[in-house]
Amino acid sequence: MLKIHTLRVNQMSQPQYVCLEVRFSWILESSRRNCRQVSYQLRIFRKDDLVWDSGEICSDRNSYIPYTGPELLPLQYYIWQVTCTDCFGEKAQGSDTFCTCRGNGPWHTNWVQPVQQETVKERPYPFGQQQISGPRDYHEFQPTQLIRRKIEIPKEIKSAFLHASAHGIYRVEVNGEKLDSYLFAPECSPYDKLIMFQTYDLTEKLRVGENVIGFELADGWWSGRLGLGSWSCCYGNKKELFMECEVTYQDGTQVYFGGEGAKSTAGATVYADLFVGEKFNASALPQDWSCSGYDDSKWLYVQPLQLPLDHLQPQIGEGVKIIREFKPLAVLKTPDEDLVLDVGQNIAGFLRFSVECEEGHEIVLEYSEMLREDGRFFQNIMGVNKDQKDVYITKSGKQTWNPQFTYHGFRYVRISGWPGVLLKDFFSVCVISTDMEDIGDFSCSDSGLNQLQKNIKQSQTANTISIPTDCPQREKAGWTGDLAVYAPTMLYLSSAEVFLRRWMLYLRKEQFPNGLVPSVIPYWEVCREISEILGSHTSCGWGDAVVLVPWAIYLETGNPSVLKENYEAMCLWIQYVQSEAENHFPENYETFDDRKKDRQKYLWNTGFHFGDWLMPGIIMAGGKPRDTAYATKELFASAYYAHSVKIISQAADVLNLPGDAELYRKLYEKIREAFIEEYLDGEGRVELEFQGSYVLCLKFGLVTEKLRPMVLNHLCRMIEENGYRLDTGFLSIPFLLDVLCENGRKDIAFKLLFQRKCPGWLYMVEHGATTIWESWNCISEDGTVGAYSYNHYAFGCIGAWMYREIAGLRLLEAGYRKMQITPGIESGLSWASTEHRTPYGRVAVEWKRQGGKFQMNVTIPTGTSAEIFLPDDTVEIKGSGKYQFQCTVDEFL
Ligand code: BGC
DSSP, X not given: OEEEEEEEETTBSSOOSBXXXXXXXXXXXXXXXXXXXXXXXXXXXXXXXXXXXXXXXXOOOOSSEEOOSSOOOTTOEXXXXXXXXXXXXXXXXXXXXXXXXXXXXXXSOOOEEOSOOOOOOOXXXXXXXXXXXXXXXXTTOOOOEEEEEEEEEOSOEEEEEEEEEEESEEEEEETTEEOOXXXXXXXXXXXXXXXXXXXXXXXXXXXXXXXXXXXXXXXXXXXXXXXXXXXXXXXXXXXXXXXXXXXXXXXXXXXEEESTTOEEEXXXXXEEETTTEEEEEGGGSOTTTTSTTXXXXXXXXXXXXXXOOTTEEEOOSOOEEEEEEXXXXXXXXXXXXXXXXXXXXXXXXXXXXXXXXXXXXXXXXXEESOBOTTSOBOOSSOSTTOOOEEEEEOOSEEEEEOOSSOOEEEEEEEEESOSSOOOGGGEEEEXXXXXXXXXXXXXXXXXXXXXXXXXXXXXXHHTEESEEOSOTTTTOOOBHHHHHHHHHHHHHHBOOHHHHHHHXXXXXXXXXXXSOOOSBSSOOHHHHHHHHHHTOSOOTTTTTHHHHHHHHHXXXXXXXXXXXXXXXXXXXXXXXXXXXXXXOXXXXXXXXXXXXXXXXXXXXXXXXXXXXXXXXXXXXXXXXXXXXXXXXXXXXXXXXXXHHHHHHXXXXXXXXXXXXXXXXXXXXXXXXXXXXXXXXXXXXXXXXXOHHHHHHHHHTTOSOTTTHHHHHHHXXXXXXXXXXXXXXXXTTHHHHHHHHHHTTOHHHHHHHHTOOSSSSHHHHHHTTOSSOOSSTTSBOTTOOBOSSOSOOOGGGGHHHHIIIIIIOEXXXXXXXXXXXXXXXXXXXXXXXXXXXXXXXXXXXXXXXXXXXXXXXXEEEOTTOEEEEEOTTSOEXXXXXEEEEEEEEOOTTO
């Protein structure tokens, strides 16, 4: 049986409003072994008309096939149909629909501004560590704005589409009805350069007569508080709306309704801020305000604006929504008599609750990730505007509420002002994230590792809210370095390609003309200020995201267009680093001998860098995060320079640019030579001895073959001296276990993995973590609970290693056309399994051993092959299909 499934247009599972450059992908699945696609035929229909027939194309390609028919029309629903033939002559067919987005034609309307008080411009000290003491009255916060746009429809319509965006974030209703379940439209982007608009099909929603389109606008990323420093008004201080509703009547005439003529008033949301939280006064919400017939005579007309419209761009990818809802675990009473809801795990989102009572109760929800070691409530995120607090003022009767314009990172919620007895059944926990599909999983016989795997996924979910963020509470910011190390794991677990490519677009927009890639994307004003204080807008490892993220996407998908799209930005970044290396020299440069002077131009050894950020040895000895940066930055910057240059040379090969490939290969060699001479002595020792330094030397090839075993020995010695505990920060941790495995020391890699003392992944797990922590000692060995973030995905980059080295699935060719399966029995586990939806279909590996017996089930997708290494040293090469292998193993291995 041959089947076609997972039909995708531009890699989207719900292809609504896709751009006019369309690419098709599908997965072919067969019950026969060694199946390959030999041809495909694509046919596109609009209603019953055939728009394009590709004819039968002899090809084994099943992804990113470009549409090459006559130009597609904007805002049209199309049906696409694919027919494939496999190498046995069997055929299969699949079909799906998609809708194209608005074309590039000029807009007929402009932005409008409700009459409102300005949001106060707050500029607390950007490191934001000072705690506000005492209660605050939030007088400086402004309410949301409700906007009513009446639309008169005189005759039957053929189609109607609404395009909307906001300076702020919005929700929309038409004739009292919600249009979708997405949150925080138009989402986060570098608003000064690009802002997305969303499109809604109103064809079935508008009726002849009066209709109302209702918006509620909140501060969001436009004027709300942002980042570590919690600055408000990073883009503007007033909320504004853009809307255009294009209606085509049955008689073919067209009309465009803009925001002009709409009326507005303050909403029942007293304030809403992504960081501080939301306050809602239920009885102040005007009934049926977005329905026709509502009396808006007291509302004020919005002001028309004349703003440039070229930043507006159709929504790319999926939006943010509630992806899971579950019941909390328990209501706790703390030693301080506080009532605290424990939802059972750390998440990003909010609570929803139902209550029946009279008007005027003020229910306060304060969200936190941790309780103190003695069970008391505390806010683990310190600083100005980090309140994470929602307030709800009841109306009378039965009511259900959840905030709409904020989210929090939390496991515990202190609840005060609850009318009556507080029961957990009144609540549900709403987990929010960008809507992506789960495409990877891992489990094994060790419950600690399984929990670690869950924690990784959990932190990813919490940090993929519109943009990839560092954490869902303190900063909610697109720190580039965190993603640079985590991207491979994210791409294995979720269909993150579109999400990450969208963020790369933002990165390209924010790149400086000289090639510098800022450390945070979008580069909010508050983040700029932090950079000014640190003395640099970028850092090694952080700016390198411009190279590392597209490369990770390419490896996962096999799609060279992601490299093409980013190639110029990658090269520009290297130009920037190169000019830094060539034009800035260390302080005592004059004292260097000629040879040393000469190699300085290949070393990036000046300026500020985050380096091996949060290296535990320094932090646990009482150092500050910045000390980890200062200690490691020089060697790390030169090493990452080499690494990125090497990857660009490989990208140039993929893009068939042999000249560039050669140029970058030569540059890499120069950096490598300079690095070895500068940092390694004849015994393979580095002067500033850190585990991470040795890891990078080994991983990035910054050793000679003679030095390699010595460097490895130093690394192993340091690990041993540290009691088999890791001492690596953000930039070296993704490679720590890899270099040990690649260089024949799997034994040490597994000792580190199974380490239950701090620092170690299972240390977190054994201390009750349900997400990945920012710092290994968030809870110290004596049980002290620290004021850190408990939800940073960076150290979760170990995921990619577990899938590769324990379950044993490796890719040999970008996009998994060729794989290698090498079960990690050295782990000592009795079984492990992984599955992953590759572009060709699902690959699954499931192995177990019992005494001297080893058994493995493998599923290989259509059109691919795998080299399978069995523990008895036999190697088999298999095409697609399901297989079972058995052999004997040394019982003591
Ligand atoms: C963030 C990190 C980020 C870092 C820069 C922190 O405050 O939370 O994850 O990468 O700053 O070093």
